[in-house]
Amino acid sequence: MTDQAIALIPERVRNSDAVAGQWKLIWRRFRRHRLALGAGVVILLIYLVALFAEVIAPVSSQTYDSRYTYAPPQRLKVAGYDATGQFHPLYVNGYSMKVDPIALSRNYVADPAVVIPVGFFVKGEPYQFWGLFDFDRHLIGPIEAGKPFYLFGADRLGRDVFSRTVHGTRVSMSVGLIGVAISLVLGIILGGISGLYGGWVDDVIQRSIELINSIPTIPLWMGLAAAVPISADPILVYLWITVILSLIGWTDLARVVRGRFLSLKTEDFVIAAHLDGCSRMRIIWRHMVPSFMSHIIASVTLAIPTMILAETALSFLGIGLRPPVVSWGVLLQEAQNILAVTSAPWLFLPGLAVIVTVLALNFLGDGLRDAADPYEY
Numbered sequence: 001m002t003d004q005a006i007a008l009i010p011e012r013v014r015n016s017d018a019v020a021g022q023w024k025l026i027w028r029r030f031r032r033h034r035l036a037l038g039a040g041v042v043i044l045l046i047y048l049v050a051l052f053a054e055v056i057a058p059v060s061s062q063t064y065d066s067r068y069t070y071a072p073p074q075r076l077k078v079a080g081y082d083a084t085g086q087f088h089p090l091y092v093n094g095y096s097m098k099v100d101p102i103a104l105s106r107n108y109v110a111d112p113a114v115v116i117p118v119g120f121f122v123k124g125e126p127y128q129f130w131g132l133f134d135f136d137r138h139l140i141g142p143i144e145a146g147k148p149f150y151l152f153g154a155d156r157l158g159r160d161v162f163s164r165t166v167h168g169t170r171v172s173m174s175v176g177l178i179g180v181a182i183s184l185v186l187g188i189i190l191g192g193i194s195g196l197y198g199g200w201v202d203d204v205i206q207r208s209i210e211l212i213n214s215i216p217t218i219p220l221w222m223g224l225a226a227a228v229p230i231s232a233d234p235i236l237v238y239l240w241i242t243v244i245l246s247l248i249g250w251t252d253l254a255r256v257v258r259g260r261f262l263s264l265k266t267e268d269f270v271i272a273a274h275l276d277g278c279s280r281m282r283i284i285w286r287h288m289v290p291s292f293m294s295h296i297i298a299s300v301t302l303a304i305p306t307m308i309l310a311e312t313a314l315s316f317l318g319i320g321l322r323p324p325v326v327s328w329g330v331l332l333q334e335a336q337n338i339l340a341v342t343s344a345p346w347l348f349l350p351g352l353a354v355i356v357t358v359l360a361l362n363f364l365g366d367g368l369r370d371a372a373d374p375y376e377y
Helices: 003-007 022-032 034-051 161-197 199-214 217-226 234-249 251-264 268-275 280-316 328-333 338-342 345-372
Strands: 077-081 087-099 106-129 133-142
Touching: 022 034, 022 345, 034 161, 034 345, 161 199, 161 234, 161 251, 161 280, 161 328, 161 345, 199 251, 217 234, 217 280, 234 251, 234 280, 251 280, 268 280, 280 328, 280 345, 328 345, 338 345
Parallel strands: none
Antiparallel strands: 077 087, 087 106, 106 133
C-alpha cells in the first residue's frame, strides 16, 4: 500500500489492529499483560545492576573485615538522631559484640547508641569502572568510609554479602544471556538445516538431539565440567561453563525451528526465493526466520532461566564456577554448612535473587509468547 493510499485511510482505522504491523500488534498485546510488563521492568533493572555492579555495590566482592565475621544484616533506617543530637536522614546502627563464654564465639547485635550515617553516591573504595577509568563513587554506603555497612550481613570472612550478590549478578546473568545466544545460533542453524533439507540430514540431526536428551543432565554436566582443569584460569572456566550449557541447551529450540521450517518450506514466498536463485542460508536467515522471529524471542526468554539455574546448580555442586569468580551459585555453595543454617541464614539471600530473576523471566516469556500468538486477540 502506497503512502498516498495510507493517508486516505481515516486515523481511527490507521491506528486499529487491522492495518498494524506484526511488531506493533505484539507490543499492543504485550502492554495488556500487566504481569509480563512488570516482569520486563524487573529484568531491565536486574541487567542494569549487572551493568553497573561496581557503582551499586558498597565495596568489591573480595573486600573483607575479620572483625565482622558472620555479622547479621543491618536495617536501613530513616530520619534519626545520633548521641550528639545531630539529625541523619538515612542511617544504620552499628554493632556491639558479645563473646559466648561456652562456645567462645562472637555474637553481634545492633547497638542503637551507634549511628552510622548513610548517603548516596558517597566516596568509598576505589575501583576501575568497566575497566576503563578509576572511580570511587558508590550508589549507597556509609558517609564515613570504613564503617561497617552490611545490608545482607557478612560471611565467614567478613565480606559483604550484598556487594557479593550484586557482583554475582553480572556473572550469572551474562552466563544465561551468552549461553542462550550461542544456543540460539546453533538451534536456528541446525534446526533450519534439518527442516529445510530433510532426508538423511534431518535423520542425523534429530538422532543427535535424541542422544543428547537421553543422557541424564547432572551426570552429563559433571562429566563435561570435570574436563576443565582445577587450576584453570577463572575466566577460562567461565567460558567453558558457558559453552557447556550452550551445547546442551540448543536441542529444544532446534526442534521448534525444524517444525516451523517444515511448515514454511512449501509456502509461496519460500518457493519464490528458491526460484529466484537464493542460497539455502539466505532463505533461512532472510526469509524464513523473520517470519517467526516473535516466537523465537519468546522461546529464548523462557530459556534464559534454565541457563541461570543450570549455572547455579553446577556452582552449588562445586563443579561449575569457582572462587574467586563470584556468581549466585558460588555464593550459595559457600553457604553449605551447618552454621549457615543455624546461625547465619542471611547467607542464603543470593538464592532470593535467583528466585526473583527466574520468576520474572518466566512471566516475561509467557507474556511474549501470548503476545506473539497470531491466534490471540
